Amino acid sequence: MPMKRKIDWAIYAAFVVLVMLLPLVMDAFWLNRVAKYLVYGMLGVAVALSWGYAGILNLGQGLFFGAGAYMLAMSLKLASTTSLQQGSDKPVPDFMLWNAEPGAPTELCCINKASFLWLPFQSQWFGVAMGLILPVLLATILGTIVFRKRISGVFVSIITLALVLLVRLVVIDSQPVTNGFNGLTDLGWFNVAGLEFDPYIVPTYYLVAVSLSLVLVGTRLLIDTRSGLILQAVRDDQNRARYLGFDVPAYQTFFFAVSAAIAGFAGMLYVIVSEFASPTFMDLTFSITMVVWAAVGGRASILGACIGAILINTISATVSETEGFAEAWKAIIGLIFVLVVLYLPRGLAGLAHDFIDRLLARKPTASPQALPVSETSSQLAE
Amino acid sequence: MLEVLFIGLSLGSILLLVALGLAITYGAMGVINMAHGEMVMVGAYVTVLSGIWLGTNIFVAIPLAFIVTALLGLLIERVVVRRLYGRLLDTLLATWGIAILIQQAVRLEFGLSFLGIHLQGLGPGLQNVAVPPFLQGTFSILGADINRYRTFIILVTAILALVTWFIIYRTSMGTQVRAIIRNPRMAAACGIDVTRINALTFAFGSGLAGVAGVMMSGFKTVFPDMGTSMVVDGFLVVVMGGVGSLLGSVLSAGILGEINGLVAAATNDILARAVVFGVVIAIIVLKPKGLFALKGR
Numbered sequence: 231m232p233m234k235r236k237i238d239w240a241i242y243a244a245f246v247v248l249v250m251l252l253p254l255v256m257d258a259f260w261l262n263r264v265a266k267y268l269v270y271g272m273l274g275v276a277v278a279l280s281w282g283y284a285g286i287l288n289l290g291q292g293l294f295f296g297a298g299a300y301m302l303a304m305s306l307k308l309a310s311t312t313s314l315q316q317g318s319d320k321p322v323p324d325f326m327l328w329n330a331e332p333g334a335p336t337e338l339c340c341i342n343k344a345s346f347l348w349l350p351f352q353s354q355w356f357g358v359a360m361g362l363i364l365p366v367l368l369a370t371i372l373g374t375i376v377f378r379k380r381i382s383g384v385f386v387s388i389i390t391l392a393l394v395l396l397v398r399l400v401v402i403d404s405q406p407v408t409n410g411f412n413g414l415t416d417l418g419w420f421n422v423a424g425l426e427f428d429p430y431i432v433p434t435y436y437l438v439a440v441s442l443s444l445v446l447v448g449t450r451l452l453i454d455t456r457s458g459l460i461l462q463a464v465r466d467d468q469n470r471a472r473y474l475g476f477d478v479p480a481y482q483t484f485f486f487a488v489s490a491a492i493a494g495f496a497g498m499l500y501v502i503v504s505e506f507a508s509p510t511f512m513d514l515t516f517s518i519t520m521v522v523w524a525a526v527g528g529r530a531s532i533l534g535a536c537i538g539a540i541l542i543n544t545i546s547a548t549v550s551e552t553e554g555f556a557e558a559w560k561a562i563i564g565l566i567f568v569l570v571v572l573y574l575p576r577g578l579a580g581l582a583h584d585f586i587d588r589l590l591a592r593k594p595t596a597s598p599q600a601l602p603v604s605e606t607s608s609q610l611a612e
Numbered sequence: 613m614l615e616v617l618f619i620g621l622s623l624g625s626i627l628l629l630v631a632l633g634l635a636i637t638y639g640a641m642g643v644i645n646m647a648h649g650e651m652v653m654v655g656a657y658v659t660v661l662s663g664i665w666l667g668t669n670i671f672v673a674i675p676l677a678f679i680v681t682a683l684l685g686l687l688i689e690r691v692v693v694r695r696l697y698g699r700l701l702d703t704l705l706a707t708w709g710i711a712i713l714i715q716q717a718v719r720l721e722f723g724l725s726f727l728g729i730h731l732q733g734l735g736p737g738l739q740n741v742a743v744p745p746f747l748q749g750t751f752s753i754l755g756a757d758i759n760r761y762r763t764f765i766i767l768v769t770a771i772l773a774l775v776t777w778f779i780i781y782r783t784s785m786g787t788q789v790r791a792i793i794r795n796p797r798m799a800a801a802c803g804i805d806v807t808r809i810n811a812l813t814f815a816f817g818s819g820l821a822g823v824a825g826v827m828m829s830g831f832k833t834v835f836p837d838m839g840t841s842m843v844v845d846g847f848l849v850v851v852m853g854g855v856g857s858l859l860g861s862v863l864s865a866g867i868l869g870e871i872n873g874l875v876a877a878a879t880n881d882i883l884a885r886a887v888v889f890g891v892v893i894a895i896i897v898l899k900p901k902g903l904f905a906l907k908g909r
Contacts, residue, residue, distance in 0.1 A: 287701050375897060376897065379897060379900070381896070381897065381900045383700065383701070384644065384700050384701060384704075385851070385896055385900045387701070387704070388847060388848070388851055388896060389893055389896050389897065391844065392844075392848060392889045392892050392893050392896075393889070393893060395844065395889055396886050396889035396890055396893070399882050399883070399885055399886040399889070400883075400886050402882055403880070403882045403883055403886065514840065514841070514844060515840065518708055521705065522705070522708070522709075525705055557716060557719055557720055557736075558716070558720060558723075558726070560712060560715075560716050561712065561713055561716035561717070561720065563709075563712060564708075564709045564710065564711070564712030564713040564716065565709065565713060566709075567705065567706070567708065567709030567712070568692055568706050568709035568710060568713070571696070571702050571705050571706040571709065572692065572695055572696070572706065575702065
């Protein structure tokens with residue numbers, strides 16, 4: 231393994247260890263906050279994968295995040311105590327009852343015209359499964375259409391952007407099923423074999439932390455596979471990859487769907503940690519903000535984008551404690567963003583890479599002639 | 613029915629008002645200016661501030677807003693956008709940062725609110741602009757009640773579209789702009805000062821947004837975030853119409869406006885907007901170059 235690769239993995243390991251050790255020094259309140267930021271970090275991973283590696287700037291990542299969030303939130307809504315106390319054997323969401331037509335039966339099947347859609351969500355694991363299936367399905371359909379038609383660059387961004395806003399409006403308009411603008415609040419706790427994931431306990435933090443670590447390492451391994459390398463070839467020159475005989479849309483769609491799955495997963499974790507799902511997840515601002523995190527951290531680095539998201543949000547939270555400074559901080563974020571795009575297009579990860587390169591160049595670890603030999607031998611070993 | 617069609621026309625003219633500037637900056641310069649909506653917002657605030665501090669009405673605000681936003685646009689082009697030509701998606705990201713900066717500048721009253729100084733008409737709150745009496749109310753044609761202010765917007769939009777058309781197609785500067793749209797390097801080789809023309813084009817596009825802001829202030833509440841959704845609508849119009857085609861933008865604004873008006877009359881405003889997004893997505897998927905695309909060379 232070349233030195234740089236070793237360092238790369240060492241940094242990943244260090245990050246994971248750091249995240250795992252945080253509960254030793256933090257109280258429950260801050261752990262809950264950090265868990266949210268780790269979820270944002272996972273969104274950073276999703277953005278870096280689709281933007282940095284697939285070359286697809288998805289300005290509608292919130293669609294997949296929101297889809298995952300709503301699917302699990304529906305299950306957790308049915309698990310909440312208020313839903314159980316609506317005068318029916320089966321749980322019924324409270325907002326459906328408030329808006330029910332007079333005389334409508336207090337049953338989930340038929341309290342309003344579309345409420346039957348909620349029936350399977352009585353099983354929490356159905357919600358969890360749908361939280362992954364729906365984003366992947368949406369991404370696969372969208373990707374197949376868009377990439378088969380060889381739409382690329384800014385047009386993909388505009389399509390994804392319009393799509394997330396479209397879905398947001400439909401969700402808001404479908405008040406009887408989704409509770410419209412208000413979203414789903416007052417949720418129950420995620421429950422695994424009797425262990426309830428109260429957002430303010432350490433196991434919930436670990437649920438998020440372990441998930442993030444797995445996603446990070448999994449994504450990092452994925453981009454090193456053969457398909458990952460082909461994907462990067464597609465990003466750098468689509469036509470060349472096509473002439474070489476690769477099925478370009480298939481690779482793009484696959485990684486687009488993986489990115490969607492990660493975002494959907496993040497959405498579910500967010501619901502567990504924050505106990506609500508709302509149409510704001512599908513706001514334009516949120517989707518672009520994710521891209522900002524990834525850009526500051528480093529669009530072409532999985533870990534960089536993740537750290538970028540966590541860093542920006544942690545600093546925001548710390549700074550916002552000071553009264554009146556929160557708004558100024560937003561302006562500073564805007565400024566940082568302009569500066570990053572202008573002077574640091576590879577983000578913080580780019581800086582780190584240059585730094586490591588310089589360290590390696592200065593420190594003669596092996597004699598210049600021995601180095602290529604060891605590299606070829608390691609390649610042979612692979 | 614006539615009323616519904618009129619509402620559609622009026623919605624279309626509002627879309628076009630925002631899209632005109634974008635059609636120029638995006639079409640001619642390949643810059644996705646996410647701060648365009650903030651230019652509209654600044655134009656609206658110029659109306660508010662000139663009303664409060666100078667006591668003038670929106671007719672005075674039109675040239676004033678044009679000048680202020682054009683200068684602001686020139687500044688943005690000189691400081692940021694100039695370094696990003698050819699990096700389309702990076703212009704999107706950088707101008708998003710600028711958009712946040714402009715929003716916060718208004719919200720924090722240029723930082724004065726930290727010193728405890730408050731300017732009337734700025735800050736995070738909502739502002740309203742009084743429209744002159746003769747533009748208020750309705751008049752009736754063929755039994756349909758037509759809103760005066762909406763008619764005024766349609767007129768102003770038509771005038772601006774004509775002025776823009778004249779500048780682009782009938783002046784020497786416009787010829788240079790069109791040459792840059794087709795091929796910037798070849799244009800430069802023919803002796804066109806691309807940097808200068810780009811700066812002026814960007815300023816002009818921003819100025820148009822400022823005028824759009826004046827119009828908006830007459831019937832919408834003015835607040836720091838008002839531009840964010842407008843820029844998206846504007847882009848959809850431009851992309852659907854075909855990048856670099858003024859006529860395409862005009863027609864697609866009209867089509868989207870009418871669709872919005874008709875669906876809204878049949879169902880509600882939220883669904884109408886959703887349908888508009890759906891139509892735009894379908895058109896981009898079917899014709900990624902837009903309805904009336906220019907052939908680049």
